[in-house]
Amino acid sequence: MTSAVDEAGLEAHFEATIAHKDRIEPRDWMPEKYRRTLVRQIAQHAHSEIIGMQPEGNWISRAPSLRRKAILLAKVQDEAGHGLYLYSATETLGVTRTELTERLISGAQKYSSIFNYPTLSYADVGTIGWLVDGAAICNQVPLCRTSFGPYGRAMIRICKEESFHQRQGYELLMTMMRGTDEQRAMVQESVDRFWWPSLMMFGPPDEASPNTAQSMAWGIKTHTNDELRRRFVDMTVPQAEALGVTLPDPDLAWNEERQAHDFGEVDWDEFWKVVGGDGPCNAQRVAHRKKAWDDGAWVREAATAFARKQEETADHGGAPTTPTTSAGPASRTAEEETA
Amino acid sequence: MTDEVRAEWPLYEVFVRGKRGLNHVHVGSLHAPDGALALRHARDVYTRRNEGVSIWVVRSDAIAASSPDEKDPLFAPSGDKVYRHPTFYSIPENVPHM
Ligand SMILES: [Fe+2]
Ligand SMILES: [Fe+2]
Numbered sequence: 541m542t543s544a545v546d547e548a549g550l551e552a553h554f555e556a557t558i559a560h561k562d563r564i565e566p567r568d569w570m571p572e573k574y575r576r577t578l579v580r581q582i583a584q585h586a587h588s589e590i591i592g593m594q595p596e597g598n599w600i601s602r603a604p605s606l607r608r609k610a611i612l613l614a615k616v617q618d619e620a621g622h623g624l625y626l627y628s629a630t631e632t633l634g635v636t637r638t639e640l641t642e643r644l645i646s647g648a649q650k651y652s653s654i655f656n657y658p659t660l661s662y663a664d665v666g667t668i669g670w671l672v673d674g675a676a677i678c679n680q681v682p683l684c685r686t687s688f689g690p691y692g693r694a695m696i697r698i699c700k701e702e703s704f705h706q707r708q709g710y711e712l713l714m715t716m717m718r719g720t721d722e723q724r725a726m727v728q729e730s731v732d733r734f735w736w737p738s739l740m741m742f743g744p745p746d747e748a749s750p751n752t753a754q755s756m757a758w759g760i761k762t763h764t765n766d767e768l769r770r771r772f773v774d775m776t777v778p779q780a781e782a783l784g785v786t787l788p789d790p791d792l793a794w795n796e797e798r799q800a801h802d803f804g805e806v807d808w809d810e811f812w813k814v815v816g817g818d819g820p821c822n823a824q825r826v827a828h829r830k831k832a833w834d835d836g837a838w839v840r841e842a843a844t845a846f847a848r849k850q851e852e853t854a855d856h857g858g859a860p861t862t863p864t865t866s867a868g869p870a871s872r873t874a875e876e877e878t879a
Numbered sequence: 880m881t882d883e884v885r886a887e888w889p890l891y892e893v894f895v896r897g898k899r900g901l902n903h904v905h906v907g908s909l910h911a912p913d914g915a916l917a918l919r920h921a922r923d924v925y926t927r928r929n930e931g932v933s934i935w936v937v938r939s940d941a942i943a944a945s946s947p948d949e950k951d952p953l954f955a956p957s958g959d960k961v962y963r964h965p966t967f968y969s970i971p972e973n974v975p976h977m
Contacts, residue, residue, distance in 0.1 A: 557899070562899045562900070563899040563900035564899075565896070565899055565933065567933075607962075610960070610962055611962045614960060614962060614963050618963075689899060689900050689901075692900060693900075693902060703965040703977075704962075704963060704964060704965045704967070704968075706977060707965050707967075707968040707970055707977060708962070708967075708968055710968070710970060710974070710977060711968040711969070711970065714970075714971075775975070775976040778974070778975050778976075779974050779975070779976070779977065782971065782973050782974045783974075
């Protein structure tokens with residue numbers, strides 16, 4: 541048997557590719573643990589986009605104006621798209637879409653704890669855009685250079701779209717801050733609720749994140765959780781000042797020596813409680829996803845049955861009812877030649 | 880020539896990945912009797928100067944494509960949604976990192 545020798549060679553090649561900061565592509569050999577780590581991370585990311593539609597989707601039917609409604613609808617629609625890009629990237633690792641959905645519904649795979657918090661006022665739409673999408677951007681920009689090709693390419697598409705999300709949120713809050721005292725109070729109350737959960741989005745502190753070292757060695761992650769959390773705080777503080785809100789942390793202060801902000805300790809007990817399923821909305825979020833999945837079953841079945849019927853008709857010499865083949869690249873090439 | 884040879888080989892579309900990390904990009908098409916030979920021909924026709932590190936070939940008749948005639952109705956819905964672009968929102972100069 542030479543398989544052990546082969547595997548050592550393959551592993552050396554894989555390590556060399558990583559060392560060159562080259563990308564690993566789906567058909568490359570990769571260690572089983574690398575594959576498993578990626579499936580877990582990308583799936584969790586995809587699930588977060590999908591579950592993340594719920595807190596904001598809650599307000600679509602009650603948006604304060606047609607303009608805000610169109611914006612919110614477009615934003616939630618983007619999040620659905622982000623979930624789909626990421627599910628496709630996960631599928632290149634040999635899992636199916638159905639399996640992923642089932643693992644989300646059964647709780648075998650997680651999603652970001654932030655989406656287990658409720659949205660209590662329309663100001664939350666603004667705060668989520670500013671802080672939650674802002675934290676997501678902070679996390680995602682370095683992931684554009686992650687070592688697994690399909691994941692990095694999905695992140696590039698997503699980052700291009702996220703900028704609109706953050707800006708619409710900040711603009712919404714700015715508009716409210718120019719309004720009445722009551723509106724300003726709504727913004728502050730919303731920021732008070734979302735600040736700490738936003739900091740939790742970067743994951744547990746480095747000393748409680750045992751997988752980080754391996755993920756960084758493999759080029760999956762390029763920064764630790766705490767590094768990204770600090771970067772987010774430094775970026776956000778001046779934005780909060782310009783907006784005129786207070787971030788609810790008495791320990792938050794500029795540290796001249798470090799040229800960075802000091803800030804208080806996240807309530808990690810709360811974080812682990814929410815991750816463990818005991819947040820304000822965990823049960824509701826998963827139940828809603830399960831209902832959408834179950835209620836949609838007949839649509840998926842009907843579409844499959846229709847496609848099968850179309851195929852049978854074509855096989856039996858019937859005229860195709862959709863012009864897909866005649867409009868395909870073959871005919872396009874001919875058009876270009878005659879043009 | 881036998882009838883079998885005279886019958887046109889199917890057309891394949893060729894996609895090349897320029898380097899690791901990039902998408903496969905459509906580069907052209909060719910005729911071949913099957914996928915394996917299409918790959919060989921694609922290597923010879925489209926990657927003679929190190930243009931790629933990976934090739935996909937797909938039978939052209941397996942591709943469902945939008946037709947040029949429906950371009951307007953197909954893409955019009957996104958035309959008037961300016962609010963999908965970040966530049967739709969004015970953020971003051973003094974707000975950094977946004
Ligand atoms: Fe997103
Ligand atoms: Fe977003």
